[in-house]
Amino acid sequence: MYRLALQRSVSLLCKFSKCEAKRLHLTAAQLRSSKPLPEHGVTTVFVELGDTKIELLHPLGEKSPVQSFLDKNKSGGMHHICIEVDNIQKAMEDLKAQNIRLLSEQAKIGAHGKPVVFLHPKDCDGVLVELEEA
Numbered sequence: 001m002y003r004l005a006l007q008r009s010v011s012l013l014c015k016f017s018k019c020e021a022k023r024l025h026l027t028a029a030q031l032r033s034s035k036p037l038p039e040h041g042v043t044t045v046f047v048e049l050g051d052t053k054i055e056l057l058h059p060l061g062e063k064s065p066v067q068s069f070l071d072k073n074k075s076g077g078m079h080h081i082c083i084e085v086d087n088i089q090k091a092m093e094d095l096k097a098q099n100i101r102l103l104s105e106q107a108k109i110g111a112h113g114k115p116v117v118f119l120h121p122k123d124c125d126g127v128l129v130e131l132e133e134a
């Protein structure tokens with residue numbers, strides 16, 4: 001068994017200029033400085049709202065996996081939600097057994113230095129879901 005926690009973050013994809021605009025509108029919330037994640041092809045800015053975070057994403061590099069989302073959604077939009085699990089390996093085995101596809105065979109290190117894995121949106125009612133180990 002593994003434990004699921006409440007949704008940990010919602011990620012919005014936006015162009016850099018729009019990210020800057022959102023940052024100005026969110027001055028009441030705590031902002032973290034931007035962090036490049038070359039392995040994921042994104043730059044992130046986290047807005048901390050108590051236990052929950054909003055993650056602003058924008059593409060990094062020539063082959064960013066989020067570029068196609070921005071091409072299809074010119075003004076950006078909600079990209080994925082993140083759910084915390086206490087045992088990501090166990091969660092991945094369980095999801096595979098339920099025929100929920102994972103977007104990578106192995107968990108990768110995510111924005112908080114912890115293992116993450118993404119689930120296929122077609123197996124999750126059209127929503128891209130990220131699991132992050134607590």
Ligand SMILES: [Co+2]
Nearest residue numbers: 011055082130
């Ligand atoms: Co995320």
